Amino acid sequence: METTTPQNNxxxxxxxxxxxxxxxxxxxxxxxxxxxxxxxxxxxxxxRSTVKGYFLAGKDMVxxxxxxxxxASNVGSGHFIGLAGSGAASGxxxxxxxxxxxxxxxxxxxxxxxxxLSAGVTxxxxxxxxxxxxxxxxxYLAILYLFIYIFTKISVDIYAGALFIQQAxxxxxxxxxxxxxxxxxxxxxxxxxxxxxxxxxxxxxIMIIGALILMAFSFVEVGGxxxxxxxxxxxxxxxxxxxxxxxxxxxDAFHLFRDPVxxxxxxxxxxxxxxxxxxxxxxxxxxxxxxxxxxxxxxHAKGGSLLAAYIKFLPLFMMVLPGMISRILFTDQVAxxxxxxxxxxxxxxxxxxxxxxxxxxxxxxPMGLRGLMMSVMIAALMSSLTSIxxxxxxxxxxxxWRHIRPRSTEWELMIVGRVFVLALVxxxxxxxxxxxxxxxxxLFIYIQSISSYLQPPVxxxxxxxxxxxxxxxxxxxxxxxxxxxxxxxxxxxxxxxTAPQCDQPDTRPAVVKYIHYLYFSMILALLTLIxxxxxxxxxxxxxxxxxxxxxxxxxxxxxxESPEIREGQRxxxxxxxxxxxxxDNASSKSADDVPLSTRIKKAVLWICxxxxxxxxxxxxxxxxxxxxxxxxxxxxxxxxxxxNLLVCASAAIFMWGYFG
Numbered sequence: 001m002e003t004t005t006p007q008n009n010x011x012x013x014x015x016x017x018x019x020x021x022x023x024x025x026x027x028x029x030x031x032x033x034x035x036x037x038x039x040x041x042x043x044x045x046x047x048r049s050t051v052k053g054y055f056l057a058g059k060d061m062v063x064x065x066x067x068x069x070x071x072a073s074n075v076g077s078g079h080f081i082g083l084a085g086s087g088a089a090s091g092x093x094x095x096x097x098x099x100x101x102x103x104x105x106x107x108x109x110x111x112x113x114x115x116x117l118s119a120g121v122t123x124x125x126x127x128x129x130x131x132x133x134x135x136x137x138x139x140y141l142a143i144l145y146l147f148i149y150i151f152t153k154i155s156v157d158i159y160a161g162a163l164f165i166q167q168a169x170x171x172x173x174x175x176x177x178x179x180x181x182x183x184x185x186x187x188x189x190x191x192x193x194x195x196x197x198x199x200x201x202x203x204x205x206i207m208i209i210g211a212l213i214l215m216a217f218s219f220v221e222v223g224g225x226x227x228x229x230x231x232x233x234x235x236x237x238x239x240x241x242x243x244x245x246x247x248x249x250x251x252d253a254f255h256l257f258r259d260p261v262x263x264x265x266x267x268x269x270x271x272x273x274x275x276x277x278x279x280x281x282x283x284x285x286x287x288x289x290x291x292x293x294x295x296x297x298x299x300h301a302k303g304g305s306l307l308a309a310y311i312k313f314l315p316l317f318m319m320v321l322p323g324m325i326s327r328i329l330f331t332d333q334v335a336x337x338x339x340x341x342x343x344x345x346x347x348x349x350x351x352x353x354x355x356x357x358x359x360x361x362x363x364x365x366p367m368g369l370r371g372l373m374m375s376v377m378i379a380a381l382m383s384s385l386t387s388i389x390x391x392x393x394x395x396x397x398x399x400x401w402r403h404i405r406p407r408s409t410e411w412e413l414m415i416v417g418r419v420f421v422l423a424l425v426x427x428x429x430x431x432x433x434x435x436x437x438x439x440x441x442x443l444f445i446y447i448q449s450i451s452s453y454l455q456p457p458v459x460x461x462x463x464x465x466x467x468x469x470x471x472x473x474x475x476x477x478x479x480x481x482x483x484x485x486x487x488x489x490x491x492x493x494x495x496x497x498t499a500p501q502c503d504q505p506d507t508r509p510a511v512v513k514y515i516h517y518l519y520f521s522m523i524l525a526l527l528t529l530i531x532x533x534x535x536x537x538x539x540x541x542x543x544x545x546x547x548x549x550x551x552x553x554x555x556x557x558x559x560x561e562s563p564e565i566r567e568g569q570r571x572x573x574x575x576x577x578x579x580x581x582x583x584d585n586a587s588s589k590s591a592d593d594v595p596l597s598t599r600i601k602k603a604v605l606w607i608c609x610x611x612x613x614x615x616x617x618x619x620x621x622x623x624x625x626x627x628x629x630x631x632x633x634x635x636x637x638x639x640x641x642x643x644n645l646l647v648c649a650s651a652a653i654f655m656w657g658y659f660g
Contacts, residue, residue, distance in 0.1 A: 024371030031206070031375035035382070038202050061291075063300040065201040067307025069291045070105065072200035073387035074308075075207065075315070078447070080377060081160035083315055084323030084357035088334050091232075091253025091324065092659060093265045095316040097448065099256075100274050102312040102652050104282035106645060109305035111552065112283045113292050115466050117301075118555040118627045122293070124286050124462075125399040131465045131550045132473035132542070135403060140480060141458065142399035145286060148454065149392045153287075154385065154428050156447055161381035164358045164374075181385070181425045197294065199386065208311070210369075210376035211318035217364045218325040225321075229254060232324050235331045239338045247337035253324075257660045269518025276525045277451040280459035286391040299633045302641045309648050313655065319357065326356035334359060389424055393417040452521035453491040457483025457528040464532055469547045469554065475536030483528035490520055549627060556627045 086094035121127040125145070129138035158177055165177075222228050232254075237247045252258050257267035282288055295301035327334045334356045336342045339349035346352035361373040397417040402408055408416075457480050464471040464479075490511070497508040506513055515523070548557035633641075 021367045021370075023368045024374065027368060027371030028374055028378075031378070035199055035202060038199050061197060061294045061296060061300065061304075063295065063303030064307060065197050066291055066295050066300060066304030067311070068204040069197040069200035069387070070288060070304060070308035071311045072204045072207070073287050073291060073384060074101070075384070078156040078160040078384070079315065080211075080319055080357050081164065081354050082156075082447075083319040084326065084360075085354040087320035087323030088327040088356040089351070089353040090250050090264055091255070092316060092320055093252075093256055093258060093263075093270075095320050095659070096256050096265065096270045096274060097278070098312050098315040099652055099656060100270070100278045101282055102309045103649065104275070104278045105288075105305045105308050105312070106649065107279065108283045108289070108292060109302040110645065112462075112466060113289075113301050114298060114631050115550065115552055115555055116289065116293060117298060117630050118549045120549075123395050123398045124284050124289060125395060127550075128461070128465065128476070129399075131546065132471075132476050133546055134473055137461075137473065137477055137480065138399055139403060140477075142395050144454065144458070144484075145395050146392055148450075149287075149388050150424065150427055152447055152450055153388050154424070157381055157384050157388075158428060160354075161377065164361075164377045178429055181428055197291065199382075203382065204311075206372075207376050208314065208318070210373050211314075213369060214360060214365065214373060215318055215322055218322045218329075218360055221364060222325045222328055228321065228325055228328070231328045235328045235335060237332050237335045237337055239332070239336060239341055247335055249327075255660065256656065266516055266518065269516055269522070273452065273516075273518030273521040276459050276521050277448075277455040279463070280455040281451070284459060284462040286395055287387050290391050290394060291387075297633075298631055299637045299641060302645075306641065306644050306648060309652075313651070316659075322360055323353075323356040326360045327353075330356075330359050330363070385428075389421045392424055393420040396420045449494060449517040450491065452517040453487040453494075453524070454484070456521050456525040457487065460525050460528040460532065464529070465551070467552050469551050470536055470541055471532065472536050472539055472542045472546075474539045475532040475534075478535045479528045479532035482531050483524055486527060487524055490524075555631065558627075 083094055083098075116127060119127055119130055121130065123142075125138040125141040128141060129135065158181075161177065219225070219228070222231065233249050233251075235249060239247070250264075252263065257270065258265055260266040260268050292301045292304060295304055333345050334353055336345055336352050342352050343349045346355050358377075361370060361377075365373060394417065397413050397420065401413065401416050405412070460483070461471075461476045461480055465476060493509065493512050494517075497512050499508075500506050547554050549555055
């Protein structure tokens, strides 16, 4: 097999480039077989033919797959590409997103999750519907969440995965991505959340092992951390011109806390502005919360969050620092400044920092390990996509479809949820050309800026709804509405007035030029809070049934809902009648007497998890358990978890201080 292909090395000369060999391909194939095997095995692990079984994995998950799935859902291929690329371009400051999320995932388990469990909700828009009543907030949030999933999360992961595949295999972009999407959709559709969580667990192990191996190779190659610190500041591309700052490493590259006015990530914005969308993501986003809701009890959910938090220490060492090393080893390519040269190297005139991680994989690792790292990137892509597919289908089915058809049967909900996943696959494929045309060099920052424009109002409404009983529907709605309008205006201005190239004059309006997106996140959150508090105080307070078991202070309440709400929920889903005679008649006949069409139908239904039998008599909206039972934790287990909480938080504070 040919193992080298010509590649421009950034100086105009062609140099050999390693590609995958037979051993690497075998490792890749074994990975796919293993993942599909785990997905099929998980189909036996839970009842997939009920809403609870399909969307919440039967609420029977223990702490370690929950924690692994939380991490895998968060860390997609966009993280490997984006964090390493940002590390190569500007240093370690991007790690702040990871360590900020570390605290927020703990806040989810200790503060938000007890409320969600007591409320007995499946989706986050459903929680707001119960908390505030009416339908407009639930529908608004459902549509906003789907918009964010389709046009940011899916597109970023597809772009990043495709970029890696192109660098490593020179495969056709559409063939590679369509194949990955199809395989991903198969076990998402068939197995539901259980299949997603178990495959996420496998993929988390593969991701960590592979990334740590590459980290070790990269540090050996550069000569250790001290050599990295010294050589990074001298990694200046040969195309750099005198009297220009383009291509020069930042002086504060090894600091998390940077200048509050002129830096790329000002420290007040990192501490406050970054926390607001981070709370939205970790504490109210369906993709994340759904994994915690699948835990068998609160203690297992807390254990899962702790595991995810401990793993969140690793991205600095697994992704950011290797990206900085890649700049040292491949300076002219990763840190190129000439738009024409960058276009030749990676196809993106704005810069090639996003090839930092793929470059390390292809050039540093021996055969076999290159195949393993390809598996890591595909695992990252597939794990994040499956999580998004499953959660998006949950929101569409439970919050939009049930509104359109309030008397939907459980079978209908199962079918709609699976068909919507297939629709997401089609939309994802159609979105690929637009992702290709996007400015990949600014991919990670682009996503964070979009988050800062759309997510703060939602985060404020959730926080107020969970921790301030006086918050009512009018206050929440107008806070969301005004916050959305202001956020969208700033987002449009960002698209219209793009950031200038290096050393070019900045002619953008002052509101875009001088107000960093992290500062704008703080302003938007404060505006939403002011509107929410003002409107809530001048209108009627919510009734007692609208806060019972729906806030932190009322999570142990016995009274749940008014008769009107109870009646509406009872009518919202009607269980499909179970024909108890059918299995008896079928069993009395020999296999030969059963028509072929019936057997084929049964096989298809089983594969899709749509089988029914007389033992299954589970409705999608069972009566809520007593909050004392739902939120009970064994004293010893609770003490161990709280000690780990303190240890993890203390370690994180130390890391912030050390690298600050």
